[in-house]
Amino acid sequence: MRLDNISLGDFRNYVNLQLDFDPGVNLIVGDNAQGKTNLLEAIAYLGSGKSFRAQRTAELVRFGAEFADIEGSVTAQERQQSVRWVLFPAHRPRMLYRNGAKKKTAADVAGLLPSVLFCPEDLQVLKAGAAQRRRLGDHALCDLRPNYDAALAEYHRILEHKSRILKDKEEDIAVLAILPEYNARLCQVGAMLISYRARFYDSLGKAAAKFHQQFSGGLEEFSLQYKTVSTVTDPFAPLDVLRSQLEEHLESHHRAELSSMQCLTGPHKDDFDVTLNGISLKSYGSQGQTRTAAISLKLAQRELMASQWGEEPLLLLDDVLSELDPKRQDFILNQIDRGQVFITCCEPGRFTKLGKTIHIENGTHVM
Ligand code: ATP
Numbered sequence: 291m292r293l294d295n296i297s298l299g300d301f302r303n304y305v306n307l308q309l310d311f312d313p314g315v316n317l318i319v320g321d322n323a324q325g326k327t328n329l330l331e332a333i334a335y336l337g338s339g340k341s342f343r344a345q346r347t348a349e350l351v352r353f354g355a356e357f358a359d360i361e362g363s364v365t366a367q368e369r370q371q372s373v374r375w376v377l378f379p380a381h382r383p384r385m386l387y388r389n390g391a392k393k394k395t396a397a398d399v400a401g402l403l404p405s406v407l408f409c410p411e412d413l414q415v416l417k418a419g420a421a422q423r424r425r426l427g428d429h430a431l432c433d434l435r436p437n438y439d440a441a442l443a444e445y446h447r448i449l450e451h452k453s454r455i456l457k458d459k460e461e462d463i464a465v466l467a468i469l470p471e472y473n474a475r476l477c478q479v480g481a482m483l484i485s486y487r488a489r490f491y492d493s494l495g496k497a498a499a500k501f502h503q504q505f506s507g508g509l510e511e512f513s514l515q516y517k518t519v520s521t522v523t524d525p526f527a528p529l530d531v532l533r534s535q536l537e538e539h540l541e542s543h544h545r546a547e548l549s550s551m552q553c554l555t556g557p558h559k560d561d562f563d564v565t566l567n568g569i570s571l572k573s574y575g576s577q578g579q580t581r582t583a584a585i586s587l588k589l590a591q592r593e594l595m596a597s598q599w600g601e602e603p604l605l606l607l608d609d610v611l612s613e614l615d616p617k618r619q620d621f622i623l624n625q626i627d628r629g630q631v632f633i634t635c636c637e638p639g640r641f642t643k644l645g646k647t648i649h650i651e652n653g654t655h656v657m
């Protein structure tokens with residue numbers, strides 16, 4: 291699939307922008323704070339209905355504007371289709387149109403324009419905290435499996451309710467009566483998350499191992515281990531087994547949860563670890579190894595998406611190439627001989643020979 295063009299109205303710092311894209315590489319060039327990342331954000335939002343950096347939809351609407359408009363023409367499954375989002379700054383729900391017809395949810399455009407984003411923070415993800423790794427895994431999995439996306443949202447809703455119960459009990463001890471019901475739901479939905487994650491991390495790890503091996507000239511064996519709640523003996527086990535193992539862990543932490551007033555156990559604490567030749571990368575990996583492993587993970591994510599949707603997803607490289615030495619840049623660029631790519635950078639430098647160069651200045655396209 292590819293994005294043929296985009297129009298933005300009052301999106302972030304863009305008042306009005308119309309752009310045609312190259313089916314191959316698009317290089318987005320400009321000084322700092324001109325709108326390069328905003329443009330990638332709009333492209334990613336078009337296909338997913340999600341921002342990779344905003345907390346609230348309102349942030350996407352240009353300051354003072356009544357609404358933001360993102361529209362794009364997509365060539366997917368060999369036909370041209372259009373997607374349009376209208377976003378509001380206040381509580382009004384956003385609107386989505388596919389080929390002019392109003393749609394209800396982002397699931398109505400799932401698979402039409404999937405994308406994989408790679409930014410400098412991702413290069414450090416294997417050394418960072420668990421929350422950052424979880425976010426990376428969850429984003430990728432949500433893009434692959436809309437049902438996982440729904441289950442994850444449900445899990446977080448229940449978790450939020452449960453947190454409130456644990457805090458409110460200080461004022462009204464009677465609220466604890468509904469805690470078992472929430473715990474039961476948490477374990478039920480939590481089991482689904484673990485089951486999805488076990489399969490996803492297994493495929494991701496295998497695909498990444500292949501890239502990492504190529505890159506290290508066969509010297510380093512990459513392996514990824516998914517880590518979840520300690521009572522879960524096999525994350526591939528049937529859902530009812532996972533559920534009862536989660537319940538077991540919850541029960542053993544019941545008192546600790548009451549006294550700390552926090553949800554201490556469950557897949558919201560999951561993580562994954564990468565080892566190279568059996569040695570933990572998080573604890574012992576060098577800078578170069580960490581970066582190479584992160585690149586392998588991203589390329590693996592792209593490969594899983596391609597096999598899920600039958601076409602190469604868009605690859606969005608936000609400032610990432612300029613962070614890398616020429617050897618690693620070449621490794622990425624050599625892997626992207628197929629599919630459409632959007633690369634942002636401040637200095638076009640050595641990439642100018644690729645595809646189309648788009649200069650962005652203060653939210654406008656300069657010719
Ligand atoms: P860098 O090279 O530093 O990464 P960039 O070109 O990627 O820069 P962006 O992050 O795309 O920059 O754009 C940042 C600019 O957009 C900032 O000046 C910010 O104030 C502006 N901006 C962000 N959200 C809005 C909004 N809702 N309305 C108006 N302007 C906004």
Ligand code: MG
Nearest residue numbers: 326327328609
């Ligand atoms: Mg940027």
